[in-house]
Amino acid sequence: MRSFACMVSVLALAAADPALAATEPAAPALAASAAVAPYTAAQFFETTSFSMANPDGLAFSEGRSHILISSDKTGVFNAYALPVAGGDPVPLTASTANATFAQSYFPDGRRVLVAADQGGNELTHIYVRETDGTLRDLTPGDKLKAGFVGFSDDGQTFWLISNERDAEVFDLYAYDAVTYERKLVFQNPGMDVAAVSGNGRLVALTKSHTSANSDIYLADLSADGAPHLITEHAGDVAYDVSGFGPFNATLIYTSNQDGEFSQAYAYDIANKAHNRTTQADWDVMYVAFSPNGRYRVTAVNADASTELTIEDAQTRAPVRLTGLPQGDITGVRFDPGADLAAFTVVSDTSPADVFVADLSTGQARRLTSALNPAIKESDLVEATIVRYPGEGGVMVPAVLYRPKGASAVNPAPAVVLVHGGPGGQTRRGYSAMVQHLVNHGYAVLGANNRGSSGYGKTFFHMDDKKHGEADLRDIVAGGDWLRAQDWVADDQVAVMGGSYGGYITAAALAFHPEKFEAGIDIFGVTNWVRTLQSIPAWWGAQRVALYDEMGDPAVDAERHRAISPLFHADRIRRPLLVVQGANDPRVLQVESDELVDKVRANNVPVEYVVFPDEGHGFQRRANRITAQEAYLAFLNRYVRKAD
Helix, strand or coil, rough: CCCCCCCCCCCCCCCCHHHHHHCCCCCCCCCCCCCCCCCHHHHHHCCCCEEEECCCCCCCCCCEEEEEEEEECCCCCCCEEEEEECCCEEECCCCCCEEEEEEEEECCCCCEEEEEECCCCCEEEEECCCCCCEECCCCCCCCCCCEEECCCCCCCCCCEEEECCCCCEEEEEEEECCCCCCEEEEEECCEEEEECCCCCCCEEEEEECCCCCCEEEEEECCCCCCCEEEECCCCCCEEEEEEHHHHHEEEEECCCCCCCCCCCEECCCCCCCCEHHHHHCEEEEEECCCCCEEEEEEEEEECCCEEEEECCCCCCECCCCEECCCCEEEEEEEECCCEEEEEEEEEECCEEEEEEEEECEEEEEECCCCCCCCCCCHCCCCEEEEEECCCHHHHEEEECCCCCCCCCCCCCCEEEECCCCCCCCCCCCCCHHHHHHHHCCCCEEEECCCCCCCCCCCHHHHCCCCCCCHHHHHHHHHHHHHHCCCCCCEEEEEEEEEEEHEEEEEHHHCCCCCCCCCCCCCCCCCCHHHHHHCHHHHHHHHHHHHHHCCCCCHHHHHHHHHCCHHHHHHHHCCCEEEEECCCCCCCCCCHHHHHHHHHHHHCCCCEEEEEEEEEEEECCCHHHHHHHHHHHHHHHHHCCCCC
């Protein structure tokens, strides 16, 4: 994995303290097209989020009557049982403080595994929700992080990983599904546990050598348990595990060994043979199978959208789903007999809704309605994919949202949105944050600067040890491209982003101080020297790849200082909004504190919002609303310059 922030492409971010909330002003005359009504931030974020259970878990309850999902229906994420026959989700957890996410039903279809951290600190624990509704922490302890890996085929065992023995590595534990007694079955030598075979015999592991080079190992727990390399190769090749195939006969993985894009392969465990199973013109994201091996699911990252197919694993005949709206299908989960499939469908104008399909007919039924009914979907904006020139002839892909009514006569203010990472991707799909800004008249250009994933390994590695250089200039070029459009107000263009995108935002204001009218830095890195030295211990094996890409702070501190906005904050002359979670383990609050102090010393307008109960990405609806109101008020004040 090559990602500092592991951020979603379009951020849903927020503030927690109501006293810090900016009041959303009445929309000025140019806020939205006369053809659409302006909606408040609260209306957009009163849309409900739905997501499926862990892909390695069991999503259907006893009798296939319910589907296990996560939702922020109450304003905080909790686990729910969604009736297959239709009706309101049944709450399984009721946390009002910590986001709690569904992992898996037990094979009995009644007990449930869930995961939660503490206020966004990312120290996730795994809990069992008993049939009486009580929660039991299966991974107790301070300063440890745990995760769910899967259930055995016979349902008698489930596996969790935990770094309790060594903060830098995750060991594998087998738990009895009835008594919860556990046993350490694999002591990790410093790799990433990727999957366990359903018979409990094999553990698949990945190991990063550099940001471009990785390997897959198999450990046979029925033998010596030592990891054995199965991807011997020369040069820079990346490998990633999708999971074990039907009947534990194969290991499915993706790799870019044969070209620019990752394809899917099957490793025959008995014969130790590798076979390519999928050919696509873009990256194959993953391949998965139904529990009985009958169906195969393939997802491809096609120009910032997900193209997903379900097909018969033997004949490769596709399952043709009917009754679905336009959008990307994601999160496919099967019932044990593979008679039903549940999944979500999401589009630019419609948030993820849960559907269930009868696989014998392909007929799908909608089970949720996520979009706030106060919002007309026809008022929202479909994105388009554009490409604009960066330096050296590099064409930069981007996702563009053009507000309705924007024209040469009525030019729109605009925002260049920078994704997290490094190595993330701005993708199509619903974003309350983006749609709210577009609804209020702002064009949004979600730029995929060089170094972004999804466009081939050459493009992906163009920014290695060159961060804050050409990748930053790609963002500046995005602003120039917007100004060249006759429907954009060329003196009203801002830049914003979260995590690595927040770094690029602050860097743009520091190193290209006249290029943007203002910037919104959402928990962005400002001091790479400190950040790279304070990476959480549980990053473990990923630290090697991150240092390869960004540079080792032990030897590259001078370059890190040179690209860090904090040490060049005296050059910032344009207004800045900084948003930060107090519990963020990746970008510490002190980074934002120091940047704010230094920019204020320039007599530059700086607004600062700190969220005491959030981490790196904000989970609470009230907080997201508060932050969104702050974004719009700031942009109206300093970019549109509304009275």
